[in-house]
Amino acid sequence: xxxxxxxxxxxxxxxxxxxxxxxVKEFTEKGFKTLLIERGxxxxxxxxxxxxxxxxxxxEHRGQKTQxxxxxxxxxxxxxxxxxxxxxxYVNDAEQAYIQEKPFDWIRGYQLGxxxxxxxxxxxxxxxxxxxAPSRFNYSIDWPxxxxxxxxxxxxxxxxxxxAGNRDGIVNMPDSEVVGAFEMNRVExxxxxxxxxxxxxxxxxxxxxANLVALKETQRQQGRTQCMARSLCERGxxxxxxxxxxxxxxxxxxxxxxxxxxxxSIVESVIYDEQLGRAVGVQVVDAHTxxxxxxxxxxxxxxxxxxxxxxxxxxxxxxxxxxxxGNDSGLxxxxxxxxxxxxxxxxxxxxxxxxxxxxxxPTQVFIPAFRNIHAKADSFKGSYLIAYxxxxxxxxxxxxxxxxxxxxxxxxLEPGPWKVSMMMQGEVLxxxxxxxxxxxxxxxxxxxxxxxxxxxxxxxxxxxMEDFFSEGGQMLEKAGCINIEKLDQHIAFGRxxxxxxxxxxxxxxxxxxxxxxxxxxNQMHHCKNVFVTDxxxxxxxxxxxxxxxxxxxxxxxxxxxxxQLKNGxxx
Numbered sequence: 001x002x003x004x005x006x007x008x009x010x011x012x013x014x015x016x017x018x019x020x021x022x023x024v025k026e027f028t029e030k031g032f033k034t035l036l037i038e039r040g041x042x043x044x045x046x047x048x049x050x051x052x053x054x055x056x057x058x059x060e061h062r063g064q065k066t067q068x069x070x071x072x073x074x075x076x077x078x079x080x081x082x083x084x085x086x087x088x089x090y091v092n093d094a095e096q097a098y099i100q101e102k103p104f105d106w107i108r109g110y111q112l113g114x115x116x117x118x119x120x121x122x123x124x125x126x127x128x129x130x131x132x133a134p135s136r137f138n139y140s141i142d143w144p145x146x147x148x149x150x151x152x153x154x155x156x157x158x159x160x161x162x163x164a165g166n167r168d169g170i171v172n173m174p175d176s177e178v179v180g181a182f183e184m185n186r187v188e189x190x191x192x193x194x195x196x197x198x199x200x201x202x203x204x205x206x207x208x209x210a211n212l213v214a215l216k217e218t219q220r221q222q223g224r225t226q227c228m229a230r231s232l233c234e235r236g237x238x239x240x241x242x243x244x245x246x247x248x249x250x251x252x253x254x255x256x257x258x259x260x261x262x263x264x265s266i267v268e269s270v271i272y273d274e275q276l277g278r279a280v281g282v283q284v285v286d287a288h289t290x291x292x293x294x295x296x297x298x299x300x301x302x303x304x305x306x307x308x309x310x311x312x313x314x315x316x317x318x319x320x321x322x323x324x325x326g327n328d329s330g331l332x333x334x335x336x337x338x339x340x341x342x343x344x345x346x347x348x349x350x351x352x353x354x355x356x357x358x359x360x361x362p363t364q365v366f367i368p369a370f371r372n373i374h375a376k377a378d379s380f381k382g383s384y385l386i387a388y389x390x391x392x393x394x395x396x397x398x399x400x401x402x403x404x405x406x407x408x409x410x411x412x413l414e415p416g417p418w419k420v421s422m423m424m425q426g427e428v429l430x431x432x433x434x435x436x437x438x439x440x441x442x443x444x445x446x447x448x449x450x451x452x453x454x455x456x457x458x459x460x461x462x463x464x465m466e467d468f469f470s471e472g473g474q475m476l477e478k479a480g481c482i483n484i485e486k487l488d489q490h491i492a493f494g495r496x497x498x499x500x501x502x503x504x505x506x507x508x509x510x511x512x513x514x515x516x517x518x519x520x521x522n523q524m525h526h527c528k529n530v531f532v533t534d535x536x537x538x539x540x541x542x543x544x545x546x547x548x549x550x551x552x553x554x555x556x557x558x559x560x561x562x563x564q565l566k567n568g569x570x571x
Contacts, residue, residue, distance in 0.1 A: 009035040009260070010565065012282055012297040014267045014312070017114025019534045019550040020303035021245030021253075022157070026558035028258035032565070035295055036250070036259060037284060039266040039304075040110030043089075043117070045246040049236030051085040057404060059084045078499055079107050081118055081234040089117050089234070097444045104453035105498035106307060112263055113246040114305065115501065118234050121210040121242050121362060122545040123163050125154050129172040129373055129383075130542035133427075137372065137381050140335065140430040143539045144511045144520035147174065153552040161243045161551070162219045164227075164363065165208030173368040173544065180214035181206050182229075185357040187349055187390035187418050188365045194479035195367065202370040207363030207387065210243035210548075222248050231360030242362070262295075264288060266446055269316040270300060270325050270530060278529045278570075279325070285446045299529050299561055299570055302507075303554070306336070306535035307436055310506040311451050313532075314438050326517055326524040332507060334435045336455050337541045339502040340384065340426030342490045343465040345472045346419065347481035349390070353415040356392060364389045367475075369543045371467060380463035382427035383543045386472055393419040420481055424468040427543045428497075429460055430505055455497050457490065502546055504535035522557040529570045533557045 010032035013023045020036065027034045042048070056062050063085045069077045073093045076082060082090055091108040098106060109115040128147045134140040151174070158177035167175040184192060184206055192204035211227040212219055224240030224247060233242050240247035253259040264287040271294060273280045281296035302309045310333050316325035324332045369383035393416060428434075434456065438449040469486045476484055489495040497503075510516025513525035522537050524530045533554040535546060564570040 007260075007295075009033050009295065009297040011035070011299045011301065012037060012295055013301045013303055014282065015114060015303035015305060015308070015534065016112050016245055016250065017303065017305060017534070018116045018119065018245065018547050019554045020114070020301070021116060021249035022551050022554040023301045023303055023533065023558055024253040024259055025249040026555050027562065028253040028256040030558075030562045031258065032562065033258050034253070034260070035297065036261045037265050037267055037282065037295070038110075038112050038114070038261070038263045039287065040112065040114070040263065042261075042263045043111040043113050043246060045240065045251065046238045049238055050088065052232065052235045052238045054085065075105055076107065078105055079501070085232075086118070086234045089236070095445070097442075098450050099439055099442065099452045101452050101454040102456040103496040104455045105496050106453065107498065107501045108305070112250070112261065113244055116244040117236055117246065119501075119547055120545070121233065123158075123161070123176065123208050123210050123548040124366075124368075124544035125174045125176055126150070126542055126544060126549055127172045127174050129369075130540070130544070133372070133383070133542070134540050137376065139381055140540050141508070141510050141512075141515050144509050149520070150549070150552050150556065153556040154548065156555055157548065157551045160218055161210050161248070162212045162216065162224070163208055164211050164213040166206060168203065168205045170203060170205070170368050172373050176208055178208070179212060179216050179219070182213050182361045182363055184365055185390060186355045187352050187420070188388070190352070191388065191390065191420070191476070191479040191481075192365060195475055198478045199475075201374070202367055204365050204367050207366045209363040211362045212241045222252065224248065227362065229359030229361055231362055233362060266448070267304065267312055268292070268448055269312060270302075272316065272318045272320060272325060272527065274318065274320055279527055285448070287446070290446065298565060299531070301557075301561075302530065302532045302536070303534045306503045306506065307451060307453070309532055309534055309536040310436050311438070311448075313507060314436075315449060321526075325530065326526045328526050329514055329517065331515065332517060333437050334432050334506065335430035335508055336434045336436060336503060336505045337428045337430045337538075338455070338497050338504070339500045339541060339543075340428050340457070340461045340464060341423065341500045342457070342461065342488055342495065343424040343426075343468045343472075344487045344489055345422040345469065345476065345484060346487070347422075347476045347484045348393075349418050349420055349479070349481045351480075352418050356413060371471070377467065380460050380467060382429055382460065382464060384424050384426035384464055384468055385543045386422060386424055386468065388420060388422040390418055390420045393417045420476065422472050422476065424465065424472070425543055425545070426461065426464045426468070427541055429458070430508070430540055431458065436506060453498075455503075457497065502535075502541065504538035504541050504546060507532045507536040508539045509537050510539060521560040522553060523560070531557050531561055
């Protein structure tokens with residue numbers, strides 16, 4: 001549905017992914033007329049998931065990446081979930097050109113729902129160990145909030161989303177509101193018990209994820225049903241069993257009658273009125289006709305995903321803000337960070353050849369961070385968590401060459417060996433040098449300045465990886481694993497920053513307008529009716545998956561902005 005250009009809205013939300021979906025849900029439920037602008041196409045829940053129920057043999061290439069994918073989409077095809085069954089939810093490389101001053105894989109999904117159709121759904125709360133870490137360990141700036149500020153909003157979000165997991169009692173990964181939990185298989189449980197018996201500072205838990213292992217009434221009211229453990233989530237879930245904007249927040253907002261959706265509209269800039277001293281709307285480019293138009297509102301929420309929110313603000317220039325909206329500090333686009341996925345460990349384990357498991361559980365086993373939590377590590381700053389899984393190793397047995405059909409399925413049930421895979425998710429420190437900026441002479445196909453990415457690894461990331469190799473290897477060895485192999489994926493496979501799709505920063509929160517862009521409520525210090533609540537707002541990245549924190553920050557910021565609108569502080 002297209003918006004009436006002459007209409008005035010209470011709120012404009014730019015971007016329809018994880019955080020944008022929450023923004024429109026919260027605003028419309030509070031009675032505000034809200035315009036949701038999405039640069040990509042319309043995608044309706046269930047109706048527009050064309051491959052969701054297709055069998056492997058129904059695909060021409062059995063769902064795999066093709067030579068054409070590798071040739072035409074060298075960048076986007078690197079992502080683990082990209083393939084014949086999912087490519088329609090990814091941005092082709094030619095759609096939005098950008099300049100890699102340092103190698104950075106920018107993974108994007110432009111459609112209603114954004115990357116909420118593609119995310120890995122892992123949901124862990126932050127604790128004060130994360131919010132206080134920058135000041136405690138002397139990197140970056142202090143967060144302007146603490147866990148107590150966000151805890152009720154975590155609960156608010158989790159009760160609506162439906163989180164699978166247990167209440168584990170871990171101080172640096174606070175318990176979530178959960179609907180039930182997936183189970184570890186026998187080998188994973190054995191390794192978890194071995195870790196528990198050998199260490200006092202760490203505990204292996206089943207991953208917390210936004211998949212409905214069970215339902216409560218809140219999810220039933222959304223029309224969602226239980227997870228089938230198919231692990232085909234990135235095709236779009238016709239059951240609504242994993243949380244996405246399409247299945248949950250956007251339909252909820254539509255029911256209020258207060259939501260207008262405008263797709264195929266690329267926000268070029270935020271319009272700042274010099275006389276009024278505030279933003280008055282946004283300028284958009286029609287993705288098909290290239291026509292430019294404007295929408296106006298009292299409040300603007302930027303949720304275009306980290307790099308695009310930075311791009312929009314950098315491109316929002318005026319006499320008052322010649323270097324980008326709200327950029328008096330000159331730090332807009334700086335301190336971009338991401339997660340360190342470089343380290344991986346593989347191993348084998350004997351003695352469980354008679355065991356099997358059923359289904360394709362949508363989460364792994366996690367070991368919450370234990371380094372740089374209670375005491376400082378000598379060799380690096382920041383923290384990392386560990387995830388591992390154990391699977392039956394099909395390569396260790398004689399299986400039918402066809403790889404399909406009854407014989408293949410029956411062979412998989414025969415006794416056989418197990419493989420263990422372990423990965424790190426490490427905190428990359430925010431540094432000034434890691435940044436994005438606009439090109440002064442190159443534009444994309446829509447006439448917008450191309451974004452330049454200058455983001456890379458540091459020696460701290462390597463030192464953290466080496467610590468993971470040491471600690472992870474020891475844990476697997478104590479559990480009886482053999483043939484333990486350690487792999488630096490950056491060296492072995494050329495894995496670059498960005499591929500983890502956890503990029504954050506550039507419009508960071510802080511106490512002081514001289515070293516931050518946003519206050520404690522995600523409100524721009526120097527443009528009070530503009531808020532940023534996607535990954536761009538993050539001061540640091542911690543070690544946990546970030547999306548749950550985006551959602552909680554968004555719901556909290558909307559509550560604050562709504563009060564500001566009602567009392568006339570924003571008009």
